[in-house]
Amino acid sequence: MATSSVSKGCFVFKPDFKKRKISVPIEDYFNKGKNESEDSKLRFETYQLIWQQMKSETERLQEELNKNLFDSLIEFLQKSHSGFQKNSRDWGCQIKLREIPTAALVLGVNVTDHDLTFRSLTEVLQNNVTPYVVSLQAKDCPDMKHFLQKLASQLMDCNVDVQSKEKESVQVTQKKIHYSMDSLSTWYMSVTQKTDVKMPRKKRTPPSQWQSPPVVLILKDMESFTTKVLQDFIIISSQHLHEFPLILIFGIATSPVVVHRMLPHAVSSLLCIELFQSLSCKEHLTTVLDKLLLTTQFPFKLSEKVLQVLTNIFLYHDFSIQNFIKGLQLSLLEHFYSQPLSVLCCNLPEAKRRINFLSDNQCENIRRLPSFRRYVEKQASEKQVALLTNERFLKEETQSLLENLHVYHTNYFLVLRCLHQFTSSLPKYPLGRQIRELYCTCLEKNIRDSEEYASALQLLRMLAKDELMAMLQKCFKVFKSSSEKQLGNTAKRIEEFLAQFQSLDAEAKEEEEDTSESQSKGLQKTDLYHLQKSLLEMKELRRASKRQTKFEVLREQLVSFIDSLAREYLLLPETQPLHEVLYFSAAHTLRQHLNAAPRIALHTALNNPYYYLKNEALRSEEGCIPNVAPDICIAYKLHLECSRLINLVDWSELSNIPLYICATSSLSIHPMMDT
C-alpha cells in the first residue's frame, strides 16, 4: 500500500480481509510436505467435523451446567424488581432503607472461564429479564468518570439495537457529554416512557411485562475494582434507585467475604446481597471428561500420558475448563496431523467405507503399526503371509479389527462406570472419587495389578448389605441406560444379585430366631468354668456360622463377579490392535505446546535474535550482540549488564543513534522495555 507523506512516520493499515482469502487453504498445511496420498484433505475434514461435534457438545454441557445458576439468578432478579415496584405504597417500604438488589456470584478462581459465563448470562438476562444489561470490567473503570461513561455508553448501545438506529447522529455527540447519575436517570426516564407510547414495536425481548425494566449491571471482577469507585457508585446509585432501578451482579472469584472487606458497613448496608455459587470447576471437568472422552460418541481417545498432562495442567496450574478444552482440541488436531491412519478415526460405518479406499501407502502404514505387527505375529503363518501381502485381505481384516475396537470401547466404558459405582463411595477412596481418576489408573496399567484395586476389593468385602444394594441399583441403572446389547448378560446378572440380596431379608429373620433360641438354651445355670467354656464355644460357633451366612457368600460372589468383569473388559488399550488409529499419545508434543514458558522464549529472542529471525547477519558468538541487532535486543543486553543504570553512550554506539537524540529526548528506558 502506498502512502504519501512528507514526514517519516508509522502508518497503520487495517487488514484487508478480501486479500486474506486468497492465501493457502488450511487443509494444505496438513500435507507436511509429503506426497498427498495420505488423505490429508480427508483427515482435515474429519478433524473439523469431530471438533465441531465436540465443541457443540461442550457448549451444550456448559449451558446445562449453568442452567440452575442462571435460573435462580433470574428468579432473584425478577422477584426483587417486581417487589420493588409493587410495594412502593406499603407502610414498611416507605420507611425501610432502599437497598440495591445485589447478587454475589461466586465463580471460582478460573478467571479465564468467566468471560464465557458472563456472555451467556448477559444473553439469558436480555432474553428473560431486561434489555438493559451492562457488564463492566475493573480495568475500564479507574475512576467514577470512566465508570459512568462506560456504563452510559453500553446502556445506550443496549437501547440502540432494540430500536432502529435512527439516532446515530445523536450517539456521536453524546460521547462528549460528561455523564452523571442524574443524566443517566433522565435518559432512562425518557427511554422507558417512550416505549410506553409506541408500544407496538417488535422487540426481541419480552420484558415489557414491566413498565420500567430494571438495569442490570454486572461487575465482572469485583475484586479488582478500586474500593473508592465502588463505594461511591453504590452511594450515588442508591440515591437514584427510585428513578433508576438498578440491580447489581458482583462477579467474585475468591470468596464472598470480599464484599465485606471492600465495602464498609455504611455502604454494604445499602445493598441487599444474595449469594449464588456456580458449580465447582473440578466437577465441571469431570462432566466434560465424562461426556467427551468416556463415551463411544466420539471415536477420538487420549492415552494415559496425554490425559495426565491435560488434567495436571488443570489441577496444578489454572483450573480453567476453557484451557482444558483447548488442550483437547490441540491433541485432536495433532492426532489428525501426525497420524496418517487417523483418517479411520470416525464412526464405524464410515470408517469401514473408508478402508475400502485406502491407498497402498496407507496399507503399508497399517502394517507398520506396532500393535498390528504384534497381532500378526500371533496369527497362523498362512494368515501372516496373507496379511502382509494381500491388500484385500488386509482391508477385510482391518475392518473386523476396527469393529472389535469399537465393541471393546463400548464394553470398556460400561464396565468402567460400573466399577466406579462400586469404588466411588469406599472409605478413603482407594480408586479415587471421580471417574476420571479411575479412568487414568485403568489406562496407565492393568488395573488388577494395582494395590489400590486390591484394597478396594478388600473394602468391598466388608460392606453392609444396604450399601451393596444401593451400589447395585446404581450399576443396574448404568446398564439400563445404555442401549448397547453387548453386555446384556451382565445386566441380567446384576438384576439377579439384587433379587438374591432382597430375598436374604426374609431368610435372615428366620435365622436370627434360630440363634436366639440356641442362645437361651445355652445359658443355663452353671458354674463359672462351664459358663466360660460354653461362651467360648458359642463364640466359635458364631464365627463359623458367620463365615457361612448366605449374605457373606453372596457378597463374595458379587466381588468376584466384579473382578471378572474388570479382568475381561478393562484391558489396556495398548493391547488392542489398531489402537493407534484412535488414541493420541504424543504427550511430549502436547506438553511442549501447552507448557510454554514465555519468559524463556522472550529471553531467547532478546538475547539471541538469530534463534528466531534466522538472519545470517545476526549470527554471533555467545554473549556478544552485533550492532545490527534490533534496538530492543541491545537495550535488553545493557539492561542485563546493569539493571538500574544504562550507559547511554554504550547504547548509542551500539545502535548507531546519534548521541544528541538521546540527550534531547530525555530517553527513558521504561517505554522501550514495555514494547
Add this chain to the structure above:
Amino acid sequence: MPHLENTVLCRESQVSTLQSLFGERHHFSFPSIFIYGHTASGKTYVTQTLLKTLELPHVFVNCVECFTLRLLLEQILNKLNHLSSSEGEYSTQITCETFNDFVRLFKQITKAESLKDQTVYIVLDKAEYLRDMEAYLLPGFLRLQELTDRNVTVIFLSEIVWEKFRPNTGCFEPFVLYFPDYSIGNLQKILSHDHPPEYSADFYAAYINILLGVFYTVCRDLKELRHLAVLNFPKYCEPVVKGEASERDTRKLWRNIEPHLKKAMQTVYLREISSSQWEKLQKDDTDPGQLKGLSAYTHVELPYYSKFILIAAYLASYNPARTDKRFFLKHHGKIKKTNFLKKHEKITSLVTLQLLTLVGHDDQLDGPKYKCTVSLDFIRAIARTVNFDIIKYLYDFL
C-alpha cells in the same frame, strides 16, 4: 411554626439557630454555614425540611454525585436556572467549566425576578468530597457571597469536623454548627413517630423500646435502626395477629421477639444475609441458622501450585529474611522442591485475585516485590489441603 415541630423532632435548638441565621427573606445571611455531625444525625433532613417549609429558594447538591468540578458547577447552575425560570418553560443546559465562569453565570441567573432580593441557598451535602477536588473550590464557595456580590449563602453538610477542611489560603471561616448524636430518648421518640396506621402508637412505642434495648449498644444509626424496626415488626405482631396475645401483653410479646432480634443482630444487621432473605425466613418461620451468611464461605479453591506459591509468599512476607536458613535447611522445605512452571503468570493471577499485592515501585523491571495479604486462618486452611504444616515454618510461632 407548628408544622415544622411535627416533622422535625428533637432538633429544636438547631432549627432555631438556623432560623435566626437565615433571618428574613431579604436579609443577608451568613456567607457560609458549616453543619457537621455523625451519620444519621439529621443534618440533611433538617436542612432540607427547613428550606422547604420556609419556601426559600435553594439548590441541593450531593457532592458524591458530582465527581468533577464541571458536574458540580453545572448542576448548581442548572438547578438554579430551573428555579428562576417559570414552570413549564424548559431552559437550555448550561455548560460551565471553571469557577470563574460559574461566578459570572451565577450573577446572570440570580438577576431573575424570582430570585431577586432574597437569599439564595446552596446546600452542598457530603462536603468532604470537596476536599479531593480543585484546591480553590472550597475557598471559592466559602466566599461566594463576596465574589458574586449577591445575597447567597452556602451551606456545607459533612460528617467531618471543620478543622480537617480548613484550606491554607483564602479561607473565610464559616459559621460552624454541630448536630450532636441523638440520645436514646430521642431515638425512641423519633422511631415511635412513624408507627404503622393499623396499630396504636403505644403498641409500636413498646416495640421500639425492646428494639432499642437490644440494638442500642451496637448501633445508633437512626436509618439502620428504622430499617431494622420495619424488618422485624411483623414478627412482633405475630402473636397479636394469631390471637395468642393482646396488644397490652408486653411480657409475652417481649419473650417472642427478643431472641429473634438477637439473631437479627448477628445476621441481617451485619448484612450477612440480606433483608429480603430475612423477611422470607420470617414468613416461613424457619431457623435462620440454616441459611449461611456471606462470611461462612471463606473457602477458596486454588490450583495446586498456586497454593504453594501463596504459602511461600506468606512465609516470605511474615518471616524475617535472616530466618530462612533456619527453617529451610533443617526441614528440607517442601516448597523448594516443587517445580514451578508458569510461575510468573500465576503470580499475576494471584495479584488479580487480591491475594497478593504489589509493593514497591513498578519501575523495577526484574524483581517486582509482592506481599501476601491473606489472613493466617486462610493460609492455614490452604496449607491443610496440601498437608503442609505452616505453623512450623512461621517465626511468630516459635
